Every structure is written in C-alpha cells, then in structure tokens.
Amino acid sequence: MNKPITMRDIANRIGVSSVTVSKALNDKEGVSDELKEQIKLLAHEMGYRINTAAKSMREGLTYNIGVVIPERFTGPNQSFYMQVYQEISKSLEAHGYYGILHILSAADEEELALPRIYYERKVDGFILLGQINKPYIEVIEEIEQPKLFLDFYDEHSHIDSIVTDNFYGAYELTNYLVRQGHRQIAYVGNIYSTSSIQDRFLGYYKSLLEHNIRLQPEYIVNDRDEQGAYIDIELPSVLPTAFVCNCDQVAYSLVQKLKQSGYKVPDDCSVVGFDNDIYATLTEPHLTTVEVNIKQMAQTAIQSILKKIDDPASSFGRTVVQGKIIYRDSVKKI
Amino acid sequence: MNKPITMRDIANRIGVSSVTVSKALNDKEGVSDELKEQIKLLAHEMGYRINTAAKSMREGLTYNIGVVIPERFTGPNQSFYMQVYQEISKSLEAHGYYGILHILSAADEEELALPRIYYERKVDGFILLGQINKPYIEVIEEIEQPKLFLDFYDEHSHIDSIVTDNFYGAYELTNYLVRQGHRQIAYVGNIYSTSSIQDRFLGYYKSLLEHNIRLQPEYIVNDRDEQGAYIDIELPSVLPTAFVCNCDQVAYSLVQKLKQSGYKVPDDCSVVGFDNDIYATLTEPHLTTVEVNIKQMAQTAIQSILKKIDDPASSFGRTVVQGKIIYRDSVKKI
DNA sequence: CTGAAAGCGCTTACAG
DNA sequence: CTGAAAGCGCTTACAG
Structure with a gap:
C-alpha cells in the first residue's frame, strides 16, 4: 500500500503551503479563485482523499x-x-x-x-x-x-x-369511516398495553365524540395480554359495521377471524389498520391504513x-x- | 460543556507522564502492575473516555x-x-x-x-x-x-x-423429501433468473440424480419473468407429490394456488421453501425450509x-x- | 492573498 | 519501569 496523499503533498507540488491547500479545498476565503481552481484540479488528479480522522481530532467532532x-x-x-x-x-x-x-x-x-x-x-x-x-x-x-x-x-x-401522530392518524381514519356511513365502529387493541395503542384509541374516540356516536364498551376488543402476546380475538356479539385496528398485523388476524366466521370483508364489515406494513397488503382485501412518514x-x-x-x-x-x-x-x- | 478529560489530565493528577497513562490503559508492557491499577482506577473515577479520533489519526485506522x-x-x-x-x-x-x-x-x-x-x-x-x-x-x-x-x-x-450454500441446502432438502417417500418432485423457480435460484435448482437436480429419479421438464415450474416480477404459477397437469420452491415467498403463493385448486397441503401435496423468512410462518401449514445462517x-x-x-x-x-x-x-x- | 506557528490527543520508538 | 521527543494530517488564529 503506497502512502496516502496529504494536503502537504499537493502543496509541495504547486509550491504553496498546506494552509492554502486546506483553505482552497474547503472553499474558505483567502485564496485567489485561480489558485483555488488549480489546487482542486490537482487534488483530483492526484486522487486526494481527505483524512477525516485528522479533521475530526482537530475539530473535536466525529461526524x-x-x-x-x-x-x-x-x-x-x-x-x-x-x-x-x-x-x-x-x-x-x-x-x-x-x-x-x-x-x-x-x-x-x-x-x-x-x-x-x-x-x-x-x-x-x-x-x-x-x-x-x-x-x-x-x-x-x-x-x-x-x-x-x-x-x-x-x-x-x-x-x-x-x-408519529398516532392520535391524529386514528382520528382521521375514523372520520373517514364515519363519512362512509359507518356508525357502529369498534376498536381493536389492548388500550392499557402501549402508549401508541392508547393514543390511537383516543383518536378513534375523539372522532366518535365529534360525531355524537356513543362509545360502547363491547366495541373495545382486546388483542393482546399484559405481556404484549397476541391473544385470540373475540368478535362482539353484535357485529359492528367497521373495525379500527391498532395495527395492520392485528387487522390481518381479524380479517382471518371474520372470514372463518363466514363474514365477507368489506361487504359485511369494513376493517382498517395502522402502520402500512407488510400485513397491509398480505391481507385480502388490502387494508386501508395509516402510513407512518418514516x-x-x-x-x-x-x-x-x-x-x-x-x-x-x-x-x-x-x-x-x-x-x-x-x-x-x-x-x-x- | 466542560472540557473532556485526556490522558494528560490523568497523568498530571498522579504526577506521571501521559506515555505511562497510555501504556497502562492499553495494558502494554513497561508499567508496574501497581501503577497500572492506580491509573485505571483514576481514569474510571474521572470518567475518562478515550478520544478515538486521536487514536485513529495516529494509527492510520478508522476502526x-x-x-x-x-x-x-x-x-x-x-x-x-x-x-x-x-x-x-x-x-x-x-x-x-x-x-x-x-x-x-x-x-x-x-x-x-x-x-x-x-x-x-x-x-x-x-x-x-x-x-x-x-x-x-x-x-x-x-x-x-x-x-x-x-x-x-x-x-x-x-x-x-x-x-450461502444454495446448492447444498436444496440438495439436502430434496434428499429429505425423498426419504419421506417422494419421487414425483417438482422445482418452482425461473432457473435463468438469478444464480441462487439456479444453484438451488442444481442442488435439487443432484438429489434426483443420486436417487435415480428422472428430471421431467414439466416439473420445472416458472415463477417469474425475465425482469424478476412474479407471474401466476401454473400447476403441472399431473400433480407431483412434492414441490421444492426456490424461496418461501413463492412457496406461499404456491400453497395459495394449491388450496384454490382444491388440494390440501401437505395431505395431497408437500411443499418446501427456502430462506426461512416471514413467509415461512405466514404460510399455512408452516413451511419446512432452509434457514440461511446469517x-x-x-x-x-x-x-x-x-x-x-x-x-x-x-x-x-x-x-x-x-x-x-x-x-x-x-x-x-x- | 498567502504562510509560519501552534495544537488537537494519542502512540511508537528510543533513551535513561 | 518511566518519560521526553516526535509525529500522525488537519485547521484556526494571527502576522505579513
């Protein structure tokens, strides 16, 4: 391995100091445009690559x-x-x-x-x-x-x-369901489990409130235990016309469950998810959901x-x- | 932000040189065990953290x-x-x-x-x-x-x-099918598409050869076009007893196809995949597959x-x- | 517009 | 066993 090119090498070739090379390469003031160009050109020709470690140490920044x-x-x-x-x-x-x-x-x-x-x-x-x-x-x-x-x-x-705005996302999504004519809307998720599940629930609830829809206890459907492990979803005795699920994976499970029980999605019942992850398009039909703006x-x-x-x-x-x-x-x- | 602690600071505190501190902290020779311990202890107390940028520059290594x-x-x-x-x-x-x-x-x-x-x-x-x-x-x-x-x-x-040993993995997996009594075994994958699909095919083929099973052209089932986009899988006119798929995702699609055609997996037909990715357990029944040793x-x-x-x-x-x-x-x- | 000096914090090679 | 000297490659502050 031949020795790496340094600013000093470039400087020596032109007969100038390494300070000037540093200034030129960093587009700092104090070097004539002409010289700047010449230095940049030569640096490129010589295949100069800056030594970030040196810069780092000098500046006290690791980048x-x-x-x-x-x-x-x-x-x-x-x-x-x-x-x-x-x-x-x-x-x-x-x-x-x-x-x-x-x-x-x-x-x-x-x-x-x-x-x-x-x-x-x-x-x-x-x-x-x-x-x-x-x-x-x-x-x-x-x-x-x-x-x-x-x-x-x-x-x-x-x-x-x-x-991510869990609250507002779930709120908007529920509003959309209401605009589509739904009023029996359930929420799927353990609302004591994580703060995002809880915030999404609250967004859903706000939409209900705004539309004068009563929150029915049996329309809060549990999906996981204290440890966060998924449990079998129990469908409410009276099926709502739509489910707001706290995430796509649970929506996927729910759709399976509905199908097994003989219901058609979305004909008998609409379902929406959250996250827009792989489960959104694994579900048949593909899920309407909220995409996090990564x-x-x-x-x-x-x-x-x-x-x-x-x-x-x-x-x-x-x-x-x-x-x-x-x-x-x-x-x-x- | 107060100034970061350096080796020099430690050295000054004990009344020793920074060289000695460097040696001690790096467990190099030339410092008495006693002093070494003392230095390490003090370094810890003072919350010393090495400046990697300086080390990097000195050693010419970025790590x-x-x-x-x-x-x-x-x-x-x-x-x-x-x-x-x-x-x-x-x-x-x-x-x-x-x-x-x-x-x-x-x-x-x-x-x-x-x-x-x-x-x-x-x-x-x-x-x-x-x-x-x-x-x-x-x-x-x-x-x-x-x-x-x-x-x-x-x-x-x-x-x-x-x-990863695509060839050997597919070979072993096919051997396993043969040991389970299968002799009509198809391969699913465009064998001109990528080298891993090709190598997996060859492993499958080697197993057939070793067991004196003839490779039947209609048992090579295409799964994607030239661009790598998945196409609809066409089942062979005579159904084999087992399919070796070039990846789990395709195995997933194949199982769906088989179910739609009224076949039960694995009762009417066995299916194996490759990769052990998310599709392996998304498929019902869960797939026997090859896990890459990441x-x-x-x-x-x-x-x-x-x-x-x-x-x-x-x-x-x-x-x-x-x-x-x-x-x-x-x-x-x- | 240009450059000599100093220093960032380490480690190596050498001297004692 | 311990340390003074030198240097890694840059950049900043200052002098000219």
Whole structure:
C-alpha cells in the first residue's frame, strides 16, 4: 500500500503551503479563485482523499451519530425500525454525517451498560430509536452529549422526542369511516398495553365524540395480554359495521377471524389498520391504513440532533409527525 | 460543556507522564502492575473516555467498516439484508470496530459514483452486501482498500466472497423429501433468473440424480419473468407429490394456488421453501425450509475483512456457509 | 492573498 | 519501569 496523499503533498507540488491547500479545498476565503481552481484540479488528479480522522481530532467532532435500537425491536419480522435506520443513514450522509448502529441487548439494557460508542467517543450525539426501559432512560439522561428519542417519549424525561401522530392518524381514519356511513365502529387493541395503542384509541374516540356516536364498551376488543402476546380475538356479539385496528398485523388476524366466521370483508364489515406494513397488503382485501412518514421522522430527528450538536442549549420538546392515510379496498361505503 | 478529560489530565493528577497513562490503559508492557491499577482506577473515577479520533489519526485506522447495500434490496418487504447488517454491526462491535451503512442508490450505481465514505477515508474496508452491477464491480476493484462480497460473487472478479450454500441446502432438502417417500418432485423457480435460484435448482437436480429419479421438464415450474416480477404459477397437469420452491415467498403463493385448486397441503401435496423468512410462518401449514445462517455469514465476513486490514495480501477466495433445514408441517411422509 | 506557528490527543520508538 | 521527543494530517488564529 503506497502512502496516502496529504494536503502537504499537493502543496509541495504547486509550491504553496498546506494552509492554502486546506483553505482552497474547503472553499474558505483567502485564496485567489485561480489558485483555488488549480489546487482542486490537482487534488483530483492526484486522487486526494481527505483524512477525516485528522479533521475530526482537530475539530473535536466525529461526524458520527449513534443510533441505539433495543434488541427486541429488531427481529426478522419487525423491519420497521431498520427502515427508519435506513432513512437516518441516508439523510445523515447528505449532511456529511454517518450513522453508527448499536443494537442494545436485553442484558445491557437490564444492567444499564452504556454502548461502547459512548466510551470511545465515537459519536457526537445519540438517537434512541424505540422505547427503552425507564432506568435506562435515566442513565441516558446523565450523558452530557446531544441525544433524542425517536418514535417514543417519556413524560418525566427532558429529552427531546419525535413521534408519529398516532392520535391524529386514528382520528382521521375514523372520520373517514364515519363519512362512509359507518356508525357502529369498534376498536381493536389492548388500550392499557402501549402508549401508541392508547393514543390511537383516543383518536378513534375523539372522532366518535365529534360525531355524537356513543362509545360502547363491547366495541373495545382486546388483542393482546399484559405481556404484549397476541391473544385470540373475540368478535362482539353484535357485529359492528367497521373495525379500527391498532395495527395492520392485528387487522390481518381479524380479517382471518371474520372470514372463518363466514363474514365477507368489506361487504359485511369494513376493517382498517395502522402502520402500512407488510400485513397491509398480505391481507385480502388490502387494508386501508395509516402510513407512518418514516422519511420525515428521520429528517426531523437529524435536523434536531445536528442543531443540538451545533448548539447544545437548543431544545425542541416533543415533535409530532403526521402520517398519511392509504386508501385501499377494506372499507365499504354504506 | 466542560472540557473532556485526556490522558494528560490523568497523568498530571498522579504526577506521571501521559506515555505511562497510555501504556497502562492499553495494558502494554513497561508499567508496574501497581501503577497500572492506580491509573485505571483514576481514569474510571474521572470518567475518562478515550478520544478515538486521536487514536485513529495516529494509527492510520478508522476502526470503521463500510457496508454497501444496493437500494433495490432494502425495501420494506425485504428485511433480509438489514438482518445481515444487524449481525455485522453486532459482531463488529465485539472487535472494537463499527459498521457504517451506505445504501447504494440506483442512480449512483448507474453513474459508478463511489460512496462518500470512500472519499472521506471513513472506513478501513468495504463489505459489499448484495449483487451489484458488473460495471460497478469493476470500479470497486480499483479501490486499493480491503473489500469483499457478501451473499454474491462474481466469477470474473478477484474479490473474495462469502455466500450461502444454495446448492447444498436444496440438495439436502430434496434428499429429505425423498426419504419421506417422494419421487414425483417438482422445482418452482425461473432457473435463468438469478444464480441462487439456479444453484438451488442444481442442488435439487443432484438429489434426483443420486436417487435415480428422472428430471421431467414439466416439473420445472416458472415463477417469474425475465425482469424478476412474479407471474401466476401454473400447476403441472399431473400433480407431483412434492414441490421444492426456490424461496418461501413463492412457496406461499404456491400453497395459495394449491388450496384454490382444491388440494390440501401437505395431505395431497408437500411443499418446501427456502430462506426461512416471514413467509415461512405466514404460510399455512408452516413451511419446512432452509434457514440461511446469517450469523455465521456475518462473522466470516468480519473475520476476513479484519484479516485483510491487518494483512492486505491475505486472500480467501469464495467461502461457502452452510444453511440449516427447519422442519415444520408442510411435508407429509408417504 | 498567502504562510509560519501552534495544537488537537494519542502512540511508537528510543533513551535513561 | 518511566518519560521526553516526535509525529500522525488537519485547521484556526494571527502576522505579513
């Protein structure tokens, strides 16, 4: 391996100082346009590539962002967070930054072990992607580097967060059902299970309230136990004309159940989901659902974290990103 | 933000030189055990975290590996490569290395644009994950840094590669069907489409040959067109007793087709898949299939690339990683 | 417009 | 066993 080209090499070739080369390559003031051009050209010819490590050390910036995802969200059937990570990766690159992924193992989360990227000063900030345990949140708070929560938040923490608008998405989707003539509308999901299920339920409820539809207890259908494990869905004794499901996967199960019970979707009963994941199009008919705006969530997160790196005092609080209804074939106008 | 602690700070506190601190913290020779302990303790107390950028510059190593995945393999329904990336990330961390993901856009691949991590010397080596275009391969070959192909290979390239053993996996799976009494066995897949479909076909064919079963042309069932788009599967006029599908997703479609035609799986007909992805358990009955050993593929890739960084002359050629049959309920003994 | 000096925080090679 | 010196490749602040 021959020695890498440095700014000094370029400088020597033209008979100029390395300071001038640095200025030229970084488009700084203080070099004539002519010389600038000449230097850039030569740099290109010589195949110069900047040594980021040197720049990093000098500036005290790594140009890396750590993205921490709890292990439990990274299974083969849960591609959502990895999708988000992809977007983060792409957007970061456009800003001259790079993502470093850290899968937080269950053991490390339990033992409150901080990621290695922290101890090695590998990153300028952290994006915590996906709900982490309370005690771990407290440890994270102690870190004196910029950080934010993505796709979850913690009421008692002062860490900024970016979440999808579960409440408004479910509200809009339910409004749509009402506009299609539905008034017997059930909600499927354990509303004590997670904050997104709960917020989606509340959006659904708001729509009912606005339309003077009474919330009937038997129209809140449970889908999972305390541990989050799916349970068999029990259909209400009087079938509603539509179901709002807290996620596409549950909508998928529900449609199977309805079919088994001899009902046709959407002819006998409409069903909507949430997430627009693989289950939305695996279901027959394909589900009308809410798509989370992954791209915007990623971009918002990056803007915020970069701002915080630039100015550690800046703060954004809780930012909410709106989703988008995807209309398909699982709703019938009645 | 208060100034970060350096080795010098620790040194000053004990009244020793920063050289000694460096040696102690790195467990190098030349410091008494006593002093070493004292230094480590103090470092911990003071919350010392090494400045990797400085180390990097000094050693000329970034401790990062670039992982390049073509965009077309990163859709929401294709979590496989992101699974692999997760494993790479985890294993790398155990070696004090970190992965930097680069999604290669279709445009960049077309225009032969190298990733930014290359121009910024952000990484010590590259793992190319997933088949890239021939012309791009040629550009990659020019890079004077360690690199390897993961999950694909190129006959005309001298770049080392690590692939899953498609041939042997399909061979074993077909052997299993034969042991279960099957002799009319069809293969589903366009055998001119990709090298893995082709290699899996050849493994299937080897098993037939070994068992003196004639390969019948109508038992090679097409599943996709030239562009790789799935087409409607046409069942052979005489139904075989078993189908070997080139992937789980196609097995899923096939089972649907069989059910629509009034056949029961596995009672009337057995079906096996390949990949053990989400479709394997989405299918009813759950599919017997071959699981790619993602963990081992990642580990092998990392070992190889780290060895190459250490010794650029080292070469491994084409390494094959064996898969594992997952037995489920889609095969009947006859 | 251009450059000499200094320094970012480490580690290696050498001297004691 | 311990440390002074040198240097990795950049950039900033300052002098000319």
